[in-house]
Amino acid sequence: MTLETRLRDRRDAGRKLLMPYVTGGITPTWVDYLRAFADAGADAIEVGLPFSDPTLDGVTIQQATDAALARGATARDILGDISGLEHDVPLVASTYYNLVVHDGPERFCAALRDAGVTGLIVPDLPLDEAGDLEDAAASAGIDLVLLASPATPQPRLDEIARRSRGFIYAVSLMGTTGERSVVAESATTLASRIKRSTERPVMVGFGISTPEHAVEAARSADGVIVGAAVMRRVLDGAIPHDVGADLARMRRALDQERDRR
């Protein structure tokens, strides 16, 4: 089943989607975080393949990336760790365009497929140059997720909605990833705009750090992505069980909100 089918099914069943993020290779036993996320009720998990120059990430994910690279983490090792894993949650790789160019889109996507990954996010991929990677991803059965931001003009938003697979990644705030105290109004507006263009799931990311944020963002979107908030805990030494517990609270808040309505 493709990532998109899986997410649509759940969304259509009335569930608000939850996708936590973890930087691959951040600790020797980092896959334990994947298991904890699955247990906490994640609908998909974003696995970061660390790149030396994470120009679109905030300070938390920069630190996580530096830590993973300092440990010697490589995309190959991280995919190796994943491929041995038993789980039922779709995995979405995220990385920067240079790693794709380095391997070439076909080889890169094949490696993802072989590891059981079903989605891919490349935040610095220019839409105008995305063709090759879209083709390679499609051939490998991988959904290439495209991003939209509040500054994206409507025609371009329509094109993104049309060409994105899996879901549409709505960047909630102009700026880089990180935890913020309130979810910007722009997130709600953006998610609504995208949803007017497409039937595909719309996930809001960047700046979701509490159950309240998640609930608020999920009002207009189909789900939320939680990155920096998770990684802050991981960097501070929280064990998988504890990070999983945080996520479970978010899961419950989203579910309660649905039940309340």
Next chain:
Amino acid sequence: MTLETRLRDRRDAGRKLLMPYVTGGITPTWVDYLRAFADAGADAIEVGLPFSDPTLDGVTIQQATDAALARGATARDILGDISGLEHDVPLVASTYYNLVVHDGPERFCAALRDAGVTGLIVPDLPLDEAGDLEDAAASAGIDLVLLASPATPQPRLDEIARRSRGFIYAVSLMGTTGERSVVAESATTLASRIKRSTERPVMVGFGISTPEHAVEAARSADGVIVGAAVMRRVLDGAIPHDVGADLARMRRALDQERDRR
């Protein structure tokens, strides 16, 4: 009797002339050096009126000047010290042109005369501007001594020889005052050149520091001026008696040389 008459008389009597230098006001009891010089057989004594920027002096006389000024020595005080003095040796003031301009030539020369000074040396006086000071000095009965150097062209040398009073100051080396290990050949040549132009006494200065230098320089000149060598001793703390003894040795060497010939 003018300075020049005095020096000519002695020169014509076969004596080689000796003129030591002292920076006025270098110590509270600096006039004791004058007495010691007189006792040692000086034919004239050069008294420096210290100026803040002794651009034509070497490091020794710069230091002596700085020391005198730091003590608060002024031209007025120095002339005051002199005027009370009993002695039979002509005194020649030397200073920089700015002090003359500051008082005006008439006032300046009158003050010298009142203190009993009979000669004046102004090393930075440009020949082309010397007229006013020459007149003022003549009116005050003071001999204005002009300087010549090895670089002075012959026509100018002739003019200097004609206009100088007292004696002609032959700068032995191109450069500033100071002790040197040998007397430059240029000194001998220059003195001979000047003597061909004039009957006035010719004194060699700059770089005379030992009895041997004095004897050598006095072969072609009528006498020598000893500045830096004397002041080096004074700065090192030598008492008037000891500096006088040095000078007496130079006097004896000059006299012996005359007797030998």
Next chain:
Amino acid sequence: REVEEAFREAWVDPGFRGSLARLLAVHIGRPTPLTPVRRLSAELGINLLLKREDLAHTGSHKINNVTGQALLASRMGKTRLIAETGAGQHGVATATVAALLGLKATVFMGERDIERQALNVFRMRMLGAEVIPVGTGSRTLKDATSQAMRHWVGATEDSYYCVGSVIGPHPYPWMVRTFQRVIGDEARGQCASELSTGVPDYVVACVGGGSNAAGTFAGFVDTSARLVGVEAEGGAGAALGRAGVLHGARSLFLQDGHGQIVEAHSVAAGLDYPGVGPEHAYLRDLGRARYVTVTDDEAISALVRLARTEGIVPAIESAHAVAWVIRAAGAGELPSGATVLLTLSGRGDKDVSTLKEQL
């Protein structure tokens, strides 16, 4: 993109072009001279001419581009310039033109470069700019660029990102090259009147991101002149890099076997960038330009030699280009009597503390 559209419009507007030309003339001091180098030429057996960007206001070619972009930012109604800087020359240029046009300036600079280029940091602050130290990664230009980009994405409303080299996303490499083309165009005209052959045999410039080289080459790409870009051995994106993507540009970058960008290492902060602008990748692939490298030591010797023979203390960056000419002339690679145009991208005052350590 907003910037691209604004630039396209501005560039065909005689009013904009006129304002820019006037600022470059009355404020920046253009045209800069072309200096025939006599003594060093004689020693090397060639005919070396220097295009003197060191004489431009603020002491380097960076100001040409900044003047253009800052005028554009004003025209777009922006009130603040954001910039990254390596050696500090682009930062000083940005702070300068911001002051001139009444804009605010925020400059990101790696902590390591802040140490090396204290003079320029102070100059930027004197000019009223905010200098933000970047402590991530290699703490040099690459990281300052990342941080400036991050900051800008959150402030596009009132802020203009003033890129300092022919790097970054479209339209920057093209726009920066266009603004720096004044170097090559002026030099072309000056060579035409100075040289009997009209064009030099070689055109040489140092390459960090590559803006002075791109601007110089642009004036000669349609001539017979051989184009040579000189990189620092430790930052040789064009000579040793592989195809990749960084800071929005698809070009050549130093990478390890896993596609991670490798940190550059050069005594010249302005060459401490692991890649080059896309145009250099293109010129290399076409074979139209060659890219060569020199070591830190060669660059420093060349700096001292130029100072002692011609009375010009070049920036360490520019000294790399001089070093290659000296080496190539010595090795017979530059034939005797060859005419060589070299763009002296900046002056060496900023490098005094580095030189004190190295000499």
Next chain:
Amino acid sequence: REVEEAFREAWVDPGFRGSLARLLAVHIGRPTPLTPVRRLSAELGINLLLKREDLAHTGSHKINNVTGQALLASRMGKTRLIAETGAGQHGVATATVAALLGLKATVFMGERDIERQALNVFRMRMLGAEVIPVGTGSRTLKDATSQAMRHWVGATEDSYYCVGSVIGPHPYPWMVRTFQRVIGDEARGQCASELSTGVPDYVVACVGGGSNAAGTFAGFVDTSARLVGVEAEGGAGAALGRAGVLHGARSLFLQDGHGQIVEAHSVAAGLDYPGVGPEHAYLRDLGRARYVTVTDDEAISALVRLARTEGIVPAIESAHAVAWVIRAAGAGELPSGATVLLTLSGRGDKDVSTLKEQL
């Protein structure tokens, strides 16, 4: 005197004048621009124009004079230049042109100035010059000048004394003014095309020894422009000095009641000279030029203000002239709308360590 004769001959020789003009154009970067200052002018209610000597090679007007004198020294067959320096700009200029013409250079500099101007000391040494510290007297320019003169008298055979300002014995004040006149002549022509009135209402320059002012004034002395020389309060030879003689020049000097020269005190090493050139004494006595003073604090504020409004960091020396314009405009002494030409004698990079202390 040998120098005078050689200069008279050279100055009427089209070959010499041609070589000088070419060096100034291709090596030094002349003409320097005339910059209309928009933002500060608007704040002050006047029309201020800057003659940009800061853009000349080595960063100050000193190079104009040195280029002339060094060419003359070469023509005379001398192999070494001797110079004194205060702020170090004249020393750097001397070291620069010596390198360019293949001459040796020996530069005397007060120990206090060596501390204040470490950047320039290093530049001189990079350029191959010997820098000799002078520890006598106030350990500044006055003493360096004395020492340079002393040294020169013993070395006239092979050495040429390259005086840095309109001071010293004849023919130096006249010769230096003649070589610096290029500032005034260029500015006169630039004002003619820039100003509807043709000439500015005021012509302002800072005065240490007074060479940039003398060169600027020379271009306007026969016009209706009012000439204003701005001195440091602690080095106001023209404004507060009395007639005297120093370093072979009869002019105005700061003196005590006994005729001793008083030490100057200024944050600007280049203004730390207790006198001015004879021409300024003459212009003052004629009433053709006014001489005014500003304090260290006023100069530093003016420096920062010019940096922040126009993107130009002037030398502290030049900032004195800017300070007077700011004060005079504020006090209504400069009428509203007045056109003011100000010679910006140099750039402020050399002053960074001083500014760090003061700000």
